[in-house]
Amino acid sequence: MFINWQLRELNLKVVYYGPALSGKTTNLEQIHQHTNPKQRGELVSLKTREDRTLYFDFLQLELGKISGLTPKIHLYTVPGQSYYEASRKLVLRGADGVVFVADSNKNRVHDNVESWENMKAHLISLNIPSDLPLIVQLNKRDLPNAIDVTELSQTLGVNGHPVFEAVAVQGKGVFNTLKAIINGVVRRVQREMA
Amino acid sequence: MKFQQSNGGHYSLRSGMTIYPSQDKLISETLTDLKQKLPAHLIVLVDVTGQVVSAQGDKNNIDLVSLGSLIAGDLAASQEIARLTGQYQDNQLVLREGQNFHTFIIEAGIHLALLVQVADSVPLGWGRMLTVKAAHRLAEIAEQQPEEVEKSKTAQETEAMLGEEALSDLFTDALDDLWME
Secondary structure: OEEEOOOOEEEEEEEEEOOOOOOHHHHHHHHHHHEOHHHEOOOEEEEOOOOOEEEEEEEEEEOOOEOOEEEEEEEEEOOOOHHHHHHHHHHHOOOOEEEEEEEOEHHHHHHHHHHHHHHHHHHHHOOOOOOOOEEEEEEOOOOOOEOOHHHHHHHHOOOOOOEEEOEHHHOEOHHHHHHHHHHHHHHHHHHHHO | OOOOOEOOOEOOOOOOEEEOHHHHHHHHHHHHHHHHHOOOOEEEEEEOOOOEEEEEEOOOOOOHHHHHHHHHHHHHHHHHHHHHOOOOOOOOEEEEEOOOEEEEEEEEOOOEEEEEEEEOOOOHHHHHHHHHHHHHHHHHHHHOOOOHHHHHHHHHHHHHHHOOOOHHHHHHHHHHHHEOO
């Protein structure tokens, strides 16, 4: 979080985390596609030649004036592939909120759990407070072999974090997830300033 | 919502960073001074998460928002490379020599990163020396506590802006306005 009182700017960082190919970049692409171009920046993607995220994707949203402040939301994704471990941790640095994008494919339960545990370990090592707003998005709900919502939530151990279903490639659930994480982050800002 | 005042009326963040108007002024002065002395083609100061704090120079055709995220990512990657190879030290500086321009990226304390771009006619040693000096100064400014008057004024504004009960609802409304089906 970064506040510039001179400019009345409140800058917040939200990171989309999750296993490879779970739909993190797709979430940002959908947000980019469905938001007013005057109120968002360009989508920055650092990709490999195979079109996979190498370092991060980045998108800034501007929400206009709210209660005298100009909030700017910075959305980042991490690279999902397992060998980009170091990069994932770097992108998480300074996060004000995290969206964990899980893959509902029954065959990818292990990948989800590994990524979830990995995320929690990074948050601890970065000294990010445990009350960090965290939303779980269960993506690819349209798959014929999608795992049951309750079962996946229990397997991950989401422990009260809000869970949203999504089909990000169709834009379904993307906006609700975004609203939920921003809501959580704003409430935490208020708590933090108290 | 009522905020509890602490530290003599100062509302502070437990994490992240706040820049007060007095600090903003000092930052601008430092960057202006650096730009003139080098001279610099472009200077961009960002916080470590990539949010642009201030920029000077030829920035008209540059997407500063995207650049901010890349500066922070670049510095973070360089720091990690240094750490993994056992060469990490504070105030690390990365230099990119170009055909027409040279680019310095340096930590300015724990919260900030500074990009300075100079023409190839500027001697590298001169560029390096002034960039390091400016980074030290910026780090000092970021750590400075504002005067009591400014703290108090900011405290009132904080309560007015962030104390709004329905603030998260206002954000939700703003997001609804932003979204196009």
